[in-house]
Amino acid sequence: MEELPIRTGDDVVRVRQQVRVVAARSGLSLVDQTKLVTAASELARNALVHGGGGTARVEVVTSGAGKPGVRVDFTDDGPGIPDVDLALTDGWTTGDGLGLGLSGARRLVDEFELTSKPGRGTSVVVTKWSR
């Protein structure tokens, strides 16, 4: 498992690169790699912009059926998300984007788990399985 800091725009690029390397090594198809890396890019940016920075943990996992996959865990200590359901709605935005970041990231992965406590930060764990 690798833990990467998310403090700058360069860090977001490094997270994307690391997720790409691990996804390719785990045998994800090119399209699935691209979907996971794109989701990781959205979530790393969220951690940086809305969470004031955080960390990404990238790991290879195995499903109950023995299939390999990649899991990425994004954690920040930011203000948290007051209304998670609302934040996951297409088009809902804090004001500066299209509101596709979080909802789009969820569509691009197989598993998506968001935990947020107002004032205590946000954690998003995503998994993509190889087919």
Place this chain on the structure above:
Amino acid sequence: MERVPILRIGTTLFVSIQIDLQDESVLQLQEDLAEELAATSARGVIIDITAVEIVDSFIGRMLATIGSISRLFDAETVLVGMRPAVAITLTELGLSLRGVRTALNAEKGLALLNGTA
């Protein structure tokens, strides 16, 4: 932050993105292109994303914005060389890039701008 170079060939500005784009680089490109369009009275912009491995919602929105800005300078933008995996991902993400024309490669993009496609 790395900067994306802009080449002028006749009345066309040519941008080939060869770096791993971070948000600041895309914003800088937007500014550089606006200045170049104002200074050169170019009529077309070709953005080659052959080497771009992912386009997320921010990068996609910026590409669409570049298209809108160009139009204000009486120039047309054509996005060329999108990888199949990027196209599939963008669509699933929910981005349609309305307002930006696309072509398979730089040659076809240039033909589109010159009205010979």
